[in-house]
Each structure stands twice: as C-alpha cells, then as structure tokens.
Amino acid sequence: MSDKTKPRLFLITHHLSLLSISVGFAKLIKYLRSLPNSLSNGENLVRLSVPPRLKTSLVFSLIAPCLLLMPAARVCAQQQQQGAQQTLKLDRVEFKGLGRVTEAEALEKSGLQAGQTVSIEEVDAAADRLLSSGLFEKLGYSVKGKTDKAVVTFTVVERKSSMPVSFDNFVWFTDEELRAAVKRRVPTFDGTAPEAGGVTEQIKQALEDLLRERKIEGTVEYTLSSDASGRRVEHLYSVRGPELRVCKLSFVGARAVPEETLRQKSGGIFDNDYSRAFVAGFAEANLLPLYQERGYLRASFAPPKVKPETSADCEKGVAVTMYVDEGSIYVWDKAVWSGASALTPQELDAALGMKEREVANRVKIDKGLAAVGKAYARKGYLEARVRAAPDFDDEGRRVAFRLQVEEGPQYHMGELTINGLSEADANNLHGRWRLLHGDVYEEAYADEFVKKSLPEFYKDALRAGHPLPALKLDIKATPDREKQTVNVTLNFKPASAPANPPNP
Structure with a gap:
C-alpha cells in the first residue's frame, strides 16, 4: 500500500482502540476486505468482519496494539488461526438504547449469559439473533476487558411498534387470553407490532402453541389488513380449518x-x-x-x-x-360554509336542502352534499370537494356542520367530436349542441342533450323522410387538466334492435 493511501490510525484507549480511517470510499472497502476475520495480541481477541447490515459503518471497536503499525495486517494475518480459536469468558452482557424491550428479554434473545465462554463468532451469532428477533432496527456491539473477564455491550435502536394487532376469529378465547399467550413468547407485546421483522412470526407461533394446548384443529394465518378507507392498517391473525x-x-x-x-x-x-x-x-x-x-x-x-x-x-x-x-337523537342547526366563492351561502344551503330543527338525517345530509357537488359541476367546477365536520351541542341536542369547500379550477367546453353518423347528420346534430367552444362546461348538459335534443333529432330525420337506423350512443367526456377544458365525443354504433323514436 502506498503512502498516499495508507490509513491514519489513532489509538484512543489502552485495551479498546477506535480506528479512524480516512481514505477514498472505494479504497477503504477494498482494504477492509483484505483484512483477516480476527486479530489477536495473545490477550484480547477482536472481530474485524461485521454483519452485512453494518458494513457501511466506518467506525469499529478494536482491541489490538498490532494496528499501531501498517505492516500489522501482515502480522495479524499470521495470527488469524490462533485468534479464531481464542475464547472469551463473559463477565457481563450489557445493552444500551433499550426502551420498550427489557434487558432480560434482550438477553434471552441473544442467547448469551454471564459466566459463559464464547468465541467472537458466537458473539456475532448472538447479534444476528437479536436482529432476527424483529425487536431492533439497528444493532452494534463492542467487547472490552480481558479474555477471562470480558464485557460485551450491545448498542441497539428499537423498532417502532406502530401497527395494531387484531385477532379475527379465535372464538374459543377472550382477547385477554390471546394477549397473555402472545406475551409469554413476546414479553414486550402491548397490542401492537413493528411493521416488519420477526415479531409477527413470533406472534403467529404463540397463537399456534395456544391452539395445540387446547387441542383445537386449525392453522393460524397472518396478513396485513386495512379498512375501507385504507387509512387504518393492522396485523390480522385468523384461524383456518374449523367450521365457524x-x-x-x-x-x-x-x-x-x-x-x-x-x-x-x-x-x-x-x-x-x-x-x-x-x-x-x-x-x-x-x-x-x-x-x-x-x-x-x-x-x-x-x-x-x-x-x-x-x-x-x-x-x-x-x-x-x-x-x-345509540346515543342521543340530534336535530339540524345550521351549515357554516367556508372557502366558497363561485356559489353564495344561500345557493349552497338550497342545494344542501336541510331545514332548521328537522331531524339531522345523515343519509339526507350526504345526499345534500352530493347535490352541492353537482351544483358546482353545473358551473364548470368538476373537482369541487366539500369537507364536512359536525359540531355537536349535546345540551340542546343540535348539530351544526362546518363545511370547508375546495372549489378547484373552472373547466370550459373544448372540442365536440361526433362519430358514426353521415357528415350531414353529424353537422345537423353538432348544431343542436348548445355548449360552444370556450363556454363554461356544464357536467349535466350531456344528459340533458340526450333527453331533449336527441329525440328531436330523430323526429326531424323521420319527418324529412330518411329515418335513422337503430343506433346506440356512448358519450365520453375527457377533461384536459392542463388546458382546463373538457373534450366531448359522441359515438354512435348500430344497435341490435330497431330504434323506436318517439312519435312526432
């Protein structure tokens, strides 16, 4: 290795050294990969390799005086076999960063205990077991002391338990019994579980153990579930097999x-x-x-x-x-509108259709809000939305609704295209379309056109002596959000049955 690329090393403590490496990232990775798996000075053994999750870390806890000189890599390589066989007697196993997880649970998941004799490879395996438990998002460890009185310290970052756990059809047990069964395997269980990791599998195993204890046939299934809105997501466990x-x-x-x-x-x-x-x-x-x-x-x-x-x-x-x-029955008080400019409060109240002191029928209120949306659509506001929040007066048993309007852009008529008719008939029908290019687009006008103008078109064709064949009409309205216009296409296709236009 040239002087230009040699790492600069600083010994921080006598037995526990902090290796600070400042070289180019690619050269650093190449150098780390060239190092042996372990080093030994005859007193303390230190692990150089790290689990895959930690390989991007540039700071390692090292106890190796042989690192003081750059040729140490060659010396340590000669000691690799001896280091791999050296063991540590654990004086203590410590954890830093614990919150919800107790130290006893973390120690149980690691498989380590004071007084145990282990190799660095076995400490590595303990770290992997802790990560695989699903309790921790990140983890690192260091080893201090002498080989006959070593202290292993795990520094952890716990996973956040943000998703509720739900038991779907365990009809033989109460929720309390199910939670108690899970806590026997996952002591920190509080009704929630991390979004990912091994905890969900441990909960499943706990439920399967409970079924076996009670001699109930069936298998436990796990899935992520959400409500109709998609906002509430939960871990859902169910039993498959028995008839319920x-x-x-x-x-x-x-x-x-x-x-x-x-x-x-x-x-x-x-x-x-x-x-x-x-x-x-x-x-x-x-x-x-x-x-x-x-x-x-x-x-x-x-x-x-x-x-x-x-x-x-x-x-x-x-x-x-x-x-x-059931609660109390409420009567309508009033609507409090905000954010509206295209329609007046009086126009909005008329569209909503609620009267003071009438029963606050939520089904009617929802229909009224839909009518408000249609009133906006008649003025070209196709994306208008209304957010409704009830304000209850429990003493008077009245309810007012605060209604926040988001009107959105106003759309105008774009192009009208007619397919499936002769040129003369298409021009005739085009002239009957009331909305001109650039006019405010009325969403309900297409239905009005079909009900009123189209029958007149069929009648006039019949009076002129050339009745139209049986046709089906498909109307497609395509909003252009960039231009804020709506292009309308009338597609006429042959119908399977003869047309029956109204009698003139």
Whole structure:
C-alpha cells in the first residue's frame, strides 16, 4: 500500500482502540476486505468482519496494539488461526438504547449469559439473533476487558411498534387470553407490532402453541389488513380449518331500531363463517346508517363478542352478540360554509336542502352534499370537494356542520367530436349542441342533450323522410387538466334492435 493511501490510525484507549480511517470510499472497502476475520495480541481477541447490515459503518471497536503499525495486517494475518480459536469468558452482557424491550428479554434473545465462554463468532451469532428477533432496527456491539473477564455491550435502536394487532376469529378465547399467550413468547407485546421483522412470526407461533394446548384443529394465518378507507392498517391473525358458521345473532342496547330490524338487515352475517373484521365492517356500512338516518349521529357498535354454540340447531356454529350504543337523537342547526366563492351561502344551503330543527338525517345530509357537488359541476367546477365536520351541542341536542369547500379550477367546453353518423347528420346534430367552444362546461348538459335534443333529432330525420337506423350512443367526456377544458365525443354504433323514436 502506498503512502498516499495508507490509513491514519489513532489509538484512543489502552485495551479498546477506535480506528479512524480516512481514505477514498472505494479504497477503504477494498482494504477492509483484505483484512483477516480476527486479530489477536495473545490477550484480547477482536472481530474485524461485521454483519452485512453494518458494513457501511466506518467506525469499529478494536482491541489490538498490532494496528499501531501498517505492516500489522501482515502480522495479524499470521495470527488469524490462533485468534479464531481464542475464547472469551463473559463477565457481563450489557445493552444500551433499550426502551420498550427489557434487558432480560434482550438477553434471552441473544442467547448469551454471564459466566459463559464464547468465541467472537458466537458473539456475532448472538447479534444476528437479536436482529432476527424483529425487536431492533439497528444493532452494534463492542467487547472490552480481558479474555477471562470480558464485557460485551450491545448498542441497539428499537423498532417502532406502530401497527395494531387484531385477532379475527379465535372464538374459543377472550382477547385477554390471546394477549397473555402472545406475551409469554413476546414479553414486550402491548397490542401492537413493528411493521416488519420477526415479531409477527413470533406472534403467529404463540397463537399456534395456544391452539395445540387446547387441542383445537386449525392453522393460524397472518396478513396485513386495512379498512375501507385504507387509512387504518393492522396485523390480522385468523384461524383456518374449523367450521365457524354464524347461526345466532343478537343485539344488546337496541331501542331506536328494533332488534328484529337489525337482524333482517344482517343477511351478510348469517350462515357465513365468522370473521370479526367482516362483522365489524358490515355493521358500520349497513347497520349504522339505520341509526344515522334517524338522527342518532353518534351511534356506534362495539367489537362483536362471539362464542362456540353447541345447541342442536347450531351444532359446530357460533353465536355473535353485537353491542350498540345509540346515543342521543340530534336535530339540524345550521351549515357554516367556508372557502366558497363561485356559489353564495344561500345557493349552497338550497342545494344542501336541510331545514332548521328537522331531524339531522345523515343519509339526507350526504345526499345534500352530493347535490352541492353537482351544483358546482353545473358551473364548470368538476373537482369541487366539500369537507364536512359536525359540531355537536349535546345540551340542546343540535348539530351544526362546518363545511370547508375546495372549489378547484373552472373547466370550459373544448372540442365536440361526433362519430358514426353521415357528415350531414353529424353537422345537423353538432348544431343542436348548445355548449360552444370556450363556454363554461356544464357536467349535466350531456344528459340533458340526450333527453331533449336527441329525440328531436330523430323526429326531424323521420319527418324529412330518411329515418335513422337503430343506433346506440356512448358519450365520453375527457377533461384536459392542463388546458382546463373538457373534450366531448359522441359515438354512435348500430344497435341490435330497431330504434323506436318517439312519435312526432
């Protein structure tokens, strides 16, 4: 190695040296790869190679006086075999950076313990076991002391547990029993698990152990699951194998909506295999609206309770109990609009269609918000959005809605193209299209054209003595976001049945 590329070495402590290398990155990697796996001065053994995850690190803990001189690489190479066979007796195993993970759990995952005699390769393997546990995102270690009284220190960065864990159809156990079973294998389990790593597999193994203990047939399956909006993502565990048909369904707390009505609306739950995730989603999408249209805007369903059913009419099935908190009924107070300029508050209120003191029917409110969107589309605002946030007055049992409008750009009429007609008929029909190039685009106009102008076009053709053949019409409106225009194409195609235009 030339003087130009020689590393500059600084010995920081007597037994534990910090090697600082300042050379070009490519030359550094080449040099590191040329070093032996381990070094020994007859007293302390130090590992030079590092796990793949740490190979980009430029700082290594070294205990080797032979590094003081550059020819040491050759001397250490001669001692490689001796170093590989040297062992350390552990005085202590320490951890830095622990938070949720206890030191006892980390020590158990490492497989090391005080008083144990190990090689550096075995310490390396312990580091790999810690990383494979899924508890840590990053990890490094150092060895201090003499071979008969060594201290291994692991410096760790824990993984963040940001995703909830859900148990889907373990109908034989309570959630408390399931969490306790998982904690026996993963002591830090708190109902969540890291997004990646080995913890999810450990949870699966804990659940499989629990099934075997209770002699329950079935296999545990794991998947990442999300709700309909895609915002709530969770680790979902379920059992596959045993028959779990829902044969009984009851509702506790139902008063405003009769329990029988709720059962009648629960056809998607009956006679299907039980799934907590499906039942909860079904209730939110199909049963909550029954309350919301009656003004019970804060009604909610608790997670379903389930137990195996052994009665004659429900053998090998399950009984599901839903708990509903109906809350209070609310009446409409007012709408508070913001962000709107193309439509006045009076126009927006008229489109929304809600009257003061009427029952705050959420289904009607949602339809009114859709009508607001159509009112904007008639003025060319095709991308208008309304964010609705209820403001409850619990004492007066009234609700006002704060409605934030994002109008977006205004679109105008672009090109009109007509396909499938003769040139004369296409020109005739083109002249009946009311929106001219550059006019504010009205989204509802195409439907109006089909209902009014197109029948007149067929009638006039019939009166002129050349009735049109049976045709199908496909209308395609294509917004151009860059030009803020909408190009419309009318495609006429032969129909399978004769056209039946209205009588003149």
